[in-house]
Amino acid sequence: MNSKVDEAPHFLRLRDQYVPRGIVTAHPLVIDRAQGSELWDVDGKRYLDFVGGIGVLNIGHNHPNVVKAVQTQLTKVSHACFQVVAYQPYIDLAKRLSQLIGGAQPYKAVLFTSGAEAVENAVKIARAHTQRSAVIAFRGGFHGRTLLGTTLTGMSQPYKQNFGPFAPEIFHTPYPNAYRGFSSDMALAALDELLATQVAAERVAAIIIEPVQGDGGFLPAPVEFLQALRALTTKHGIVLIVDEIQTGFGRTGKMFGFEHAGIEPDLVTVAKSLAGGLPLSGVVGRAQIMDAPLPGGLGGTYGGNALACAAALAVLDTFEQEQLVERGQQLGARLRDGLLALQGRYPQIGDVRATGFMVAIELIKDDDQRSADADLTQRLIDQARVGGLLVIKCGVYRNVLRFLAPLVTTEAQIDEALQILSAALARVLITK
Structure with a gap:
């Protein structure tokens, strides 16, 4: 037997x-x-x-490329904490992510451990840059399981349960859903109503959106909706955060989901497939926004762990090679x-x-x-x-x-x- x-x-x-x-x-x-x-x-x-x-x-x-990269890095440095001493894999990865998302524009990247951590820090960066407090998210969106991540998430069950009170100054607005007959125009009208009745645009630090809702049902944001959102946030000085944690790294047929709409986000959160199975996340964005927090305002003990950074560099190489x-x-x-x-x-x-x-x-x-x-x-x-x-x-x-x-x-x-x-x-x- x-x-x-x-x-x-x-x-x-x-x-x-x-x-x-x-x-x-x-x-x-x-x-x-x-x-x-x-x-x-x-x-x-x-x-x-x-x-x-x-x-x-x-x-x-x-993937053999990831396995080899991690094995090689393990013989050098497994962990040192970037807040104590810098190491090459972190710097190399920050450079590649900045160029991958920002092109020739001045972009910077900071690395963390989980997707929720990236989202929380993107909000911190946006608030520091704008000196505003409110954040708008979308119904059906998912942004993590931490207290702020859960607050931003636009679903009640199973995520919110009895975990409140939740973070203040978070507002939700409907997301387009073509199958259920909710158009981009209807979603934009609802957003306009939110700004008119609940929170003035000049109080909003950021709007965060998934270019394709993940846990919300794999609902794509229409091109015209993302473009209108980009125009609205630019007009009012609001930071546009695109959550690419599930959509990033080739999942949507582009390296990043926002590319389908031809827009340039202010901040992009990345995680999940970034490091081929190792825990790593990041916020990548415009340099002037990324530099808003004062020294010491960002960090995390395991953020940008050397092994995970080496894995991520191998992932990016593999995308090009294969x-x-x-x-x-x-x-x-x-x-x-x-x-x-x-x-x-x-x-x-x-x-x-x-x-x-x-x-x-x-x-x-x-x-x-x-x-x-x-x-x-x-x-x-x-x-x-x-x-x-x-x-x-x-x-x-x-x-x-x-x-x-x-x-x-x-x-x-x-x-x-x-x-x-x-x-x-x-x-x-x-x-x-």
């Missing part, structure tokens, strides 16, 4: 015993190893990983076309959304309102796992199934995933 059969239940029992229920694990699995777009659990079963650490592994699990942005465009089109074919067979797939390789389907009930069907979404996720495909949900009503496969995924793996999903749909709809 294979002793490994009992390993997963054993570890899951330990998880329940020692890990609090507040941190949810989407799949009842314990993994042993991973490579590229695949992982194996402790019982040896293989899965296609179309979650990628929730958008962290755009270049795949254990043309991963273009690769993501091709894979996104293949996955989108396959999902559209499934939509033709299953009307419960109300919408197929794809911005590059940032792809999702919205699952609905068979009624005139196209009501969200969160139960169907969860059962589909569970059945896909049975077939060997890992996916997770998102959306304000948790009825959107999202795909965040690595950009190194093969065409054969895309086709395999579609076959697994098709079989899972057939099972859940027959047994409904």
Whole structure:
């Protein structure tokens, strides 16, 4: 008898015993190893990983370039704290990010550890620059789980719960949603009303937006909306923060999501796929804004850790060497076309959304309102796992199934995933 059969239940029992229920694990699995777009659990079963650490592994699990860079750096400096002494990987990465986002313009970058930390510091920088306090975010947006990140996040459950009181001077406004009939013009009118009735523009330090909402349902901000937002913030001296934590590094078919609209943000937050699986985040922005905080106002013990910086530099090299942005465009089109074919067979797939390789389907009930069907979404996720495909949900009503496969995924793996999903749909709809 294979002793490994009992390993997963054993570890899951330990998880329940020692890990609090507040941190949810989407799949009842314990993994042993991973490579590229695949992982194996402790019982040896293989899965296609179309979650990628929730958008962290755009270049795949254990990319050899990242492994080599970290191993090499480990023999030099693993950690020193940039606030104590400088080291080359941090400086090199700050330069590359500044040039990547700002081009020839004077940009600077500061590095942190998590996406929420980047968001919090972007707000600090914007407030220091403008000497204003208010920040506007969007309903359905997600900006982290810290107190300020949770306050900025435009969803009540499960994020806000009873964690208040929340940070003051944060205002929310509707985000465009073409599928639900909420246009850019309607969203801009709501923003104008907010500025007229709740907070004057001259009190607003920043507006923060995801170019494609991540946890909110993979909803793309229309080009005209982002352009109008850029014009409005410029007019009123408001800092435009673009949260590229999930959309950045090739996920949307561009290196960064804001590029689709041809705008230049004031500040950009980056994290997730920046360092190929190592914890690293940053704020990149216009030099005059970035220099607003006085010396000592920014920092963090692990921010810009040397190992993570070395990994990030290897990630950026890999994007160039393997043309991963273009690769993501091709894979996104293949996955989108396959999902559209499934939509033709299953009307419960109300919408197929794809911005590059940032792809999702919205699952609905068979009624005139196209009501969200969160139960169907969860059962589909569970059945896909049975077939060997890992996916997770998102959306304000948790009825959107999202795909965040690595950009190194093969065409054969895309086709395999579609076959697994098709079989899972057939099972859940027959047994409904």
